[in-house]
Amino acid sequence: MNYSTTIANEHFDHLLLNAGGIFCETVDQLEKIQHAPGAGAVMTKSATAEKRAGNPNPRYFTYPDHHNTINAMGLPNLGIDYYLDYVLHHQLTLPTILSVVGLSEEEIVANVKKIRASGYDGLIELNLSCPNVPGKPQIAYDFDTTDHLLDRIYSFFTGHLGVKLPPYFDMAHFDRIAKILNQYPLAYVNAVNSVGNGLVIDPETDRVVLMAKGGFGGLGGAQIKATALANVRALRLRLKPEIKIIGTGGVTTGRDVYDHLLCGADLVSVGSQLAIEGPSIFQRLEDELEAIFAEKHIESLDQVRGKLKRLDEAE
Numbered sequence: 001m002n003y004s005t006t007i008a009n010e011h012f013d014h015l016l017l018n019a020g021g022i023f024c025e026t027v028d029q030l031e032k033i034q035h036a037p038g039a040g041a042v043m044t045k046s047a048t049a050e051k052r053a054g055n056p057n058p059r060y061f062t063y064p065d066h067h068n069t070i071n072a073m074g075l076p077n078l079g080i081d082y083y084l085d086y087v088l089h090h091q092l093t094l095p096t097i098l099s100v101v102g103l104s105e106e107e108i109v110a111n112v113k114k115i116r117a118s119g120y121d122g123l124i125e126l127n128l129s130c131p132n133v134p135g136k137p138q139i140a141y142d143f144d145t146t147d148h149l150l151d152r153i154y155s156f157f158t159g160h161l162g163v164k165l166p167p168y169f170d171m172a173h174f175d176r177i178a179k180i181l182n183q184y185p186l187a188y189v190n191a192v193n194s195v196g197n198g199l200v201i202d203p204e205t206d207r208v209v210l211m212a213k214g215g216f217g218g219l220g221g222a223q224i225k226a227t228a229l230a231n232v233r234a235l236r237l238r239l240k241p242e243i244k245i246i247g248t249g250g251v252t253t254g255r256d257v258y259d260h261l262l263c264g265a266d267l268v269s270v271g272s273q274l275a276i277e278g279p280s281i282f283q284r285l286e287d288e289l290e291a292i293f294a295e296k297h298i299e300s301l302d303q304v305r306g307k308l309k310r311l312d313e314a315e
């Protein structure tokens with residue numbers, strides 16, 4: 001299959017990449033993704049202005065079923081200068097997306113200004129959906145703040161920007177966020193971040209499994225697939241076609257990648273299951289996807305992307 005896909009000025013030869021935060025905090029990890037067969041791009045850990053240690057351990061928990069996770073990492077990262085140095089000065093073999101975040105609007109804007117001043121011309125992802133900074137809400141659940149922030153950034157920024165969104169659960173919210181995003185020349189949206197603030201209990205001890213935040217944390221893995229697909233589909237139906245979509249959430253098999261494509265994803269990222277299996281997962285997922293295409297006699301991505309059928313359509 002020809003997986004060739006373009007977002008802004010970046011060209012991708014494969015569909016899969018790491019989900020933000022997973023396997024992308026250090027140069028060593030980023031390099032392993034760069035060289036993983038089947039990987040199409042690399043996302044860096046969302047960077048704050050200064051490096052952060054994040055929340056106390058344990059802050060990441062994989063369920064005994066090995067397909068689901070909960071995390072309260074709290075944005076551990078090595079700071080914007082570290083990731084900027086990586087994308088500017090390392091020999092990159094794959095398109096690399098620089099993810100930025102901030103604990104305040106000022107910090108986010110300052111980070112974007114710093115990137116612009118560096119001359120970096122690649123894709124930037126604004127993480128508007130971290131659920132794990134104590135005392136800080138997920139920005140993109142506040143529609144007016146999101147609109148204001150994008151307006152402010154686009155008043156000076158002319159580069160290639162994507163936004164990482166939290167999952168929405170209400171049709172009116174899909175309408176609202178899409179209307180805001182459609183006002184801006186965004187390169188893409190990435191849907192979805194972890195499902196914020198679930199709670200997992202250890203049946204042996206009757207205790208929560210995470211130290212920070214009283215055990216509350218972002219859910220990932222197979223359990224969030226339906227929510228992720230709904231968000232990709234709802235956004236694809238509402239966003240202007242120039243805004244591409246990275247589908248994220250619930251990918252453990254090639255069929256999950258295929259479903260994201262059906263809903264309209266241009267690229268697909270893998271979080272929890274990448275943390276569980278390591279970078280060899282990209283080739284496994286691509287092989288499983290190839291097998292589905294062969295079985296269904298699909299010869300081009302155009303036959304699948306966004307082609308989800310309603311029940312009143314022919315099979």
Ligand code: RRO
Nearest residue numbers: 072073074075130132194218
């Ligand atoms: O570091 C985190 O706690 C974290 C981030 Br920034 C994010 O965007 N999503 C998530 O589940 N955890």
